[in-house]
Amino acid sequence: MLEWVYRGLRRGRVTTGYPHRDEEPFLGFRGHVDVIGDGPVSESVCPTGAITVQAGDVALDRRRCIMCGECVARYPERFAFHSTYETAEGVVRERRRSVHVRHVDAGSDGAEEWEIQALTNPYYDVQRLGIFFTASPRHADILLVTGGVTEPMREPLLRTWAVMPAPKAVVAVGTDACSGGLSGLPGVGSVLDVDVHVPGSPPSPIAILHGILLAMKGLA
Amino acid sequence: MTMTRLGEGARLVTTHRRGGEPVATYAYRGQLVTVPAPPAPAVPAALPLQGQDVFTLPYGPVRSGVFEAVQFVIETGGEDVSRLSTRLGFKHRGMEARLRGLDADRGAYVAERIAGIASVAYATAYAQAVERALGVEAPPRAQRWRVVYAELERIANHLDVLAKEAETAALAVATARFNIHKENVLRLQAAFTGSRFARGVIVPGGVRADGRVDLDALLRVLDAFDGDLRHDRRMFLATGSQADRLVGTGVLPRELVERFGGVGPVARGSGISTDARHERPYGDYRRLGLEVITEEAGDAMARVLVRFGELSESVRILRQAIDHLRRRNGELRVALPDASGAAYGWAEAPQGEVVVWVELDGGTIADAHFATPDTRNWALFEHAFPSDVLTDFAFIEHSFGLTPAGADR
Numbered sequence: 001m002l003e004w005v006y007r008g009l010r011r012g013r014v015t016t017g018y019p020h021r022d023e024e025p026f027l028g029f030r031g032h033v034d035v036i037g038d039g040p041v042s043e044s045v046c047p048t049g050a051i052t053v054q055a056g057d058v059a060l061d062r063r064r065c066i067m068c069g070e071c072v073a074r075y076p077e078r079f080a081f082h083s084t085y086e087t088a089e090g091v092v093r094e095r096r097r098s099v100h101v102r103h104v105d106a107g108s109d110g111a112e113e114w115e116i117q118a119l120t121n122p123y124y125d126v127q128r129l130g131i132f133f134t135a136s137p138r139h140a141d142i143l144l145v146t147g148g149v150t151e152p153m154r155e156p157l158l159r160t161w162a163v164m165p166a167p168k169a170v171v172a173v174g175t176d177a178c179s180g181g182l183s184g185l186p187g188v189g190s191v192l193d194v195d196v197h198v199p200g201s202p203p204s205p206i207a208i209l210h211g212i213l214l215a216m217k218g219l220a
Numbered sequence: 221m222t223m224t225r226l227g228e229g230a231r232l233v234t235t236h237r238r239g240g241e242p243v244a245t246y247a248y249r250g251q252l253v254t255v256p257a258p259p260a261p262a263v264p265a266a267l268p269l270q271g272q273d274v275f276t277l278p279y280g281p282v283r284s285g286v287f288e289a290v291q292f293v294i295e296t297g298g299e300d301v302s303r304l305s306t307r308l309g310f311k312h313r314g315m316e317a318r319l320r321g322l323d324a325d326r327g328a329y330v331a332e333r334i335a336g337i338a339s340v341a342y343a344t345a346y347a348q349a350v351e352r353a354l355g356v357e358a359p360p361r362a363q364r365w366r367v368v369y370a371e372l373e374r375i376a377n378h379l380d381v382l383a384k385e386a387e388t389a390a391l392a393v394a395t396a397r398f399n400i401h402k403e404n405v406l407r408l409q410a411a412f413t414g415s416r417f418a419r420g421v422i423v424p425g426g427v428r429a430d431g432r433v434d435l436d437a438l439l440r441v442l443d444a445f446d447g448d449l450r451h452d453r454r455m456f457l458a459t460g461s462q463a464d465r466l467v468g469t470g471v472l473p474r475e476l477v478e479r480f481g482g483v484g485p486v487a488r489g490s491g492i493s494t495d496a497r498h499e500r501p502y503g504d505y506r507r508l509g510l511e512v513i514t515e516e517a518g519d520a521m522a523r524v525l526v527r528f529g530e531l532s533e534s535v536r537i538l539r540q541a542i543d544h545l546r547r548r549n550g551e552l553r554v555a556l557p558d559a560s561g562a563a564y565g566w567a568e569a570p571q572g573e574v575v576v577w578v579e580l581d582g583g584t585i586a587d588a589h590f591a592t593p594d595t596r597n598w599a600l601f602e603h604a605f606p607s608d609v610l611t612d613f614a615f616i617e618h619s620f621g622l623t624p625a626g627a628d629r
Contacts (some may be wrong), residue, residue, distance in 0.1 A: 002336065003455060004391065004392075004393040004394060004455065004459070005393060007393060007397070007451070007452075007455065008392075008393035008396065008397070012395070013371045014400060016313065026407045026410060026411070027411035027433065028407070028409070028410035028411040028414050028415075028416075028432065030414055031409065042340070047326050047329055059546040066329070066419075067415075068329060068419070068420040069414060069420060070420075072424065073428075075418045103286045104282050104289075105281075105287070105288045105289040106311075107289070107310075107311040107313055108287070108288065108311065108336070109333040109335065109336030109625045110288055110335055110336040110337045110624070110625035110626070111336030111337055111339070112336070113286055113287065113288055113415050113421050114336075114337055114380070115416075116284050118403060118406075121396070121399035121400065121402075121403055122396045122399065122400055123400070124247065132553065133285065133286060135284030135285065136284075137282075138238050138444070147313075148313070149314060150310065150311050150313060152281075152309060152310045152311075152312075153281065153289055153310055154310065155458070156289075156310075158279050159436070161280055178530070182316065182318065182329055182330055182333055183315070183333070184313070184318050185313055201333070201419065202336065202416075202417070204299075204416065207420065
């Protein structure tokens with residue numbers, strides 16, 4: 001057992017300084033898609049219908065975006081990835097108390113669960129920010145929902161939410177949860193009032209952490 | 221090809237409907253053979269379990285921890301698991317129905333979201349089905365990239381299983397270490413493809429782009445990982461409190477796995493040498509050597525050992541693939557004709573073999589069917605508790621490494 005301890009110590013620290021310090025995103029990180037410049041755009045470029053064109057004005061609904069990059073590839077002068085980390089400024093410093101998080105899978109593809117689990121790995125280590133995952137919804141302040149809502153998960157989702165004590169918040173994690181995405185299911189918004197949308201298919205752990213921090217701000 | 225009688229060793233892969241008619245597809249002597257489906261046997265209703273102090277424990281679909289939605293119905297007298305059944309279907313999204321009417325290109329987005337943690341395998345199986353249906357083949361360089369992404373995905377999945385086993389045994393440092401390795405692999409995948417799960421890269425006809433980091437970087441990461449892994453493996457296996465929970469836990473006899481048509485590390489842990497990369501080699505695996513790792517014991521430890529072995533094997537395959545990629549440039553994608561056709565495609569996902577049936581009508585998908593390893597192995601899960609107690613549950617569950625999303629579709 002002691003050998004594990006030495007092995008752990010020898011590796012040193014890998015934990016990110018986020019959100020206290022600005023940090024370089026890892027290579028290949030896709031933050032979100034920005035609409036830039038001008039020129040004609042066809043709505044059909046987007047597989048999820050996130051792009052709408054009205055009288056030459058191009059709008060992008062981030063809740064529908066799966067960040068496939070088809071628009072960026074086809075119209076590089078109109079769309080660009082915005083690949084930096086954003087921080088929910090000052091939340092952690094303002095808020096002295098910890099929050100407990102409960103997760104419900106309402107019909108995800110399984111990748112969102114991996115990215116939420118990743119928050120407790122040494123790279124992100126959210127316990128250092130006073131964020132804890134809890135088994136009982138009765139102890140929870142924040143509900144993370146992944147996936148669009150399937151019929152069998154509607155009731156378990158509502159019951160989980162009902163027994164959570166106020167003040168409480170809902171974070172929709174992933175494009176499927178935000179809008180149904182490619183799954184064709186209704187988004188979480190059809191069942192609960194969503195406080196924070198975290199799009200991405202799946203969103204990166206940093207994006208989920210950002211979403212939780214924003215929800216904490218709302219609770220304070 | 222249709223046959224009316226199959227010999228010994230035919231393994232049922234899937235049953236589905238083709239043009240309204242039920243068909244059954246078997247893996248037989250390195251081929252997929254399809255026959256009209258025999259009538260389903262009548263399954264006797266399970267007898268109710270009765271007795272003093274026996275109770276039913278419904279576990280899920282909202283479980284402690286961050287897990288996918290699935291329910292386990294545990295019938296127990298308190299400690300022994302007398303009977304366990306799995307209730308799937310909580311997250312049925314109808315993904316196969318979603319595929320109908322889509323362009324073959326766009327279909328890949330849906331295919332890779334059927335089981336999100338095995339995106340590459342599902343997209344590859346789907347792409348190969350479309351390619352075979354239309355009579356085209358992805359260029360060699362594209363096939364090599366598919367191997368690179370698939371093996372990175374396998375490494376991430378196997379590390380996930382190891383991290384969860386270590387976490388269940390409360391080995392904090394081991395958990396942290398396997399999670400660090402896994403995060404490194406996911407970041408590498410992102411550096412190559414822009415997605416931590418390599419999404420949107422594999423399309424019917426090839427791949428969208430070359431990997432964006434240089435291959436030397438991958439080699440450096442692999443070398444470091446290989447050394448670390450060897451050390452971690454030795455320590456993991458030498459830690460008594462870990463090994464004690466895995467050895468003899470959740471034993472699956474070989475005959476049982478054969479009868480259920482088990483696949484992937486679950487089957488290989490029970491001594492069955494089955495691996496789609498070897499049985500019916502596809503893509504670049506036809507040119508790469510592969511050793512199928514098997515263990516005889518059939519317990520949770522055997523399944524963990526298979527995964528350790530496959531991690532090293534994946535690293536070896538990656539080195540070979542990098543070597544190939546370095547030596548030759550070439551095309552990445554061929555255009556697909558707007559034709560009609562139908563075919564099977566398959567790939568070895570980290571959970572086991574996934575088989576896809578695709579029917580195309582003038583370039584759009586008319587029908588699709590996915591036979592997933594999760595569906596097949598889940599039937600075995602209920603039988604993995606012959607003499608195990610409730611506290612073994614998590615060890616056995618993680619040793620299977622299944623994802624409900626793949627089973628529910």
